[in-house]
Amino acid sequence: MKNVMSFIKTCFLFLIFIAVSLTVFSTSLFLNDSYFVNNDTISNDITQIALGELYPLMFDVYDVTFSFQNGDSFVFDENITEKFFDIYLSTTPDGTLIFNGNKIESISIKGEKCDISDLEIWIGWEGEKELKNVINSFSLKFGIKIKTLYVPNSYSKLISYIRSNKILPDIVMVESDDISTLMESKAIQNLDYIFNSSEENGSFFDKLKESFILGDKTWAYPFYADTHLILYNRKLIDFKNNTDSYKTLTLNDLKNMDEYVLAKEIIPISWNAYSGYFFLPFMMGFGKENFIEKDGTVRVNDVSSLKAIEYILTLEKESILDISERDAMTALFLEEKTSAIIGGSYMIPYLKSLGIDLGILTLPYNEADNCYIPPLLDIKGFAITRKSKNPVLSRRLIQYITNQKNQEEFCGELFKIPCRSEALDKIYANNGDGEDYSEKLRISVENGIAIPADKAYSVYKSTMWNILRFAISGQMKPQEALDTAQNIIDNNLKSR
């Protein structure tokens, strides 16, 4: 039903667009055209509409004037070209457009239209169908033919395309640790021009934006983040009256988690402690200041890392923690043999769809050091290829996908953390299952660490994947394992 409504809405907006287009583009379309819209063309079915959805896609807008019914007018005194999808107008029941509480009589803009041509975008990860819907609605609204390919490993495909001189897509969905190689391969263009020209960036979570910064330049436009969470089965666990525990557990609570589990044979918690991806939050949560040191190295044989590994080994020794790789861990959780797991937020829709009475917690709180164990933020974004023939059109599509309204729809369905801070609360305001996703995701994003775009992270991750299991299996003492890992990391980073 929701999809039908969405389709009808899309069609309606398209009709508005056609109507506006017909009335506006009767003269030369090259430079200095003035475009007018009045409320006759707006339906009262729409409660909110982005300014950009009322007009053709614009290359540059240099004069925007709202004339109000009360005779006043409002002229934007800054260039709002890059904000066209961020400025929303609302409608009254009779179809009148409202801006800042004033009824709009007409809108006049002066600017230059974008050249329209075909686009190609590679998307990936969860939400293929949902993202394609958003892209299709853009395509339909603005009459642009868009080839959307779902590419599971866009990073390596892009690199192979560059090496073989193939025609690249205009936009590629990326994650932060792809950036250094894509940048070095000159595959993507830096997007400083977007962020420098738009003061609206305040609405982005800084961490999401910063995760795509490398060498002081921004290489991708953030879209959403996944984060580590404790996912637990409410049927198997009872936090009694420890109300704080419904938000988070302390490290001490985690040590005593068997007290909350309702049956003795159930393992309290499981996670893939072999993985550096899961170890990094604990390293940082035990007092490490920076993951990547100022000299570009990564230190793993320090006190914080040792404390982290010893804590994990204690949990395992006391049968609180079962260390399993992802598939085994998920199987245990689904079979109700473990009450909780540390997993990615992207697992929430899947687990809920299986009917699990799911609760979520942030990663634990380290009461001794007065800080959270910071979850990793796995951030996805959109990069524009350096050799795109349509960088402006690409930018407009990205701005459309990541505007607040589309963020709310996409991230809401998939339990993602939207790149726009204000979208987070709206998404999870009324989810109906009694869980306060909004607060816990906000805590996670505020305390979290973005997966670094630096190559050092890949070196760290592959090294720890091999070495941590020696420490966990007892083949190496914790300090010995960390020293060995350090040695390998140093050698690998030195040879870069």
Added chain:
Amino acid sequence: MKKLVLSLLIVFMSVTMFSQIVLINNGQQKIISEETLEILPSEEFDVSYESYLAEDGVVPKTSSFKAIRISFLLAYLKGIDKDATVHIVASDGYSQIIPYELCITDSALGSPYLAYSKNGEKEYCFTFKPEDGLVTNAEMFSVLGEEYSKYRKGIPSASGMMVKGISHIIINWDGNMDILNEKSDKVSENSEKANENSEFSVNFKGLNDFCIDMTIIDKLDSGKTHAKKIEIEEKGQLNSYAGMQLKEIIAAVDGGRRDHPFDFDEKLWNSGYDITMTAADGYSVTFSTKDVDQDDLYFVWNRNSEKITPMITGNVSGKLKIKNIKNVELSIANQEFTEQEIIISLKSDSKSLDINIHELEKSEYYFEEIGQFTTSAGTVHRDSYAGIDMAVWLKNEMDLKKEDTVQIKASDGYNMSFSGKDILVPENGKWMLAFKLNDEYLPEDPGYFRTIKVGKDVDTEGHNSVKMIVEIEIIKSEYRSYNIEFEGKMNFSIDRDTMQSGINCHKTVVECESKGERNEYEGIALWRLLAYSDDSKYAPHKQDSSIISYDEHAAEKGYDVTIVASDGYSITLKSEELNKNDDVILAVYKNGKELEDKYWPALIAWNSDSENIPENIKMVRNISKIILTER
């Protein structure tokens, strides 16, 4: 006329310039322009650098430099501490550190130099000038120590010292990149308005590089040859720009004359190639020249009589108007190469096709990987290759099956057969039909295509790394391997590949009559094969080529050569009768085809018309062993 010549001379001098070097020491900054560099004493020399692959036998690469001693440049800076370190820094921040002392005294690496030309191409790069012309990894390590040596994959790699694109030489640099970016920061702070002293450069990259900076623009501005005025309507007002047509600069890098006056290649522009333009703020756009009129794009540096940082504008779409332009890159390949029809033929009973090297490069089968082959003398060649995945390619294009035989033919007549199974599922690595070596196309000599196994810890026997390939034929019959044992003072097992390789070098054909029938047999003269076992030291291709592995003296002295068939039947011949006798061969082909089963894999054949036929010779077939025995 004199004025015109003078004007052209000025333009020529200025346009051939490229960027400057900034020297920094403790707050002092000295900019050395190219004009200054031109008057400093320079030297021309060749230096070879070992890479991290040196231990694998990769021969150091030699480069020719035109260079200036770093010590001459450092003389512009005052108060350099004796214990200081000199950081030779590229514009991207990559650097080589050398102790200052090495700049003023000689070491095993010789003196350090700033090269302004490498292999004939203009480029600022760093080099030492060792007396013997070779920089080894060990020398680097011993002179610069662990800290300042360069590594790749954790292995010392002297070639890493050749820092390219040098923009700064900084004393005791703390790694702060801001120092390198100061120029561009200034430009962006000043927005589009360029002040008189601001420094900028716009790089044009095509088949060669070309750089335009303020000095050139000043001269263009004052000259009459190129500068033009155009008016463009923007945001409702008419702006007047001074600049030149972009095509006039494109002409410098599109493959024509590299000296002024340049020839713009209009035909190439109209045929369509991509140009990627990038602004200082990162904005980048690509267009096909086919889609834009060559006269519509302008490179301008003055708007409404005010200097601005150069931008691209014109009667074009807004996306092609680029403020603060930094780079213009032409996607054109070397015309000499692209215009050549380099093709490889694929053949089978049912299909035949010719494929261009550029189609292969664009195909889904293209990839890059480290490959290695070892010559029969044991020299290892390990390099980065690019080419296509033979297994997937031949499977998709020619329906190659494991049971088939793949015959690879080279332009010099060399043939090598592989089993389909070996190509499709090799024991390790994968087979590549390579056409690029270390990012460069394989040259015409020794040939554009070669087979090589690539992957981790793989090696290709030299005779299987076929070069100069012109044709690959898929034969729908099973590839059968065999081994013929040679026993004597050394024992060898000669397999089909080695035999094939030997035939490629020493093919001998005889006409032999047997049972009233005369046939043509092809193989290797038997005396040549005796070289495998006739002494205890040398065998064919297993030592330096100056050493002859065949022991003629032993053959003259005499030993017995017993040829044994798989059913045990044997004959014994005398070495004296076989010595250098090309009329007796170990044959593997009959009338141009593989031997029939009853003869497989080899037989003894001889020239029936010869006067040198050994006394006891018989046509032994199904040969499995050849034994050399002292009498």
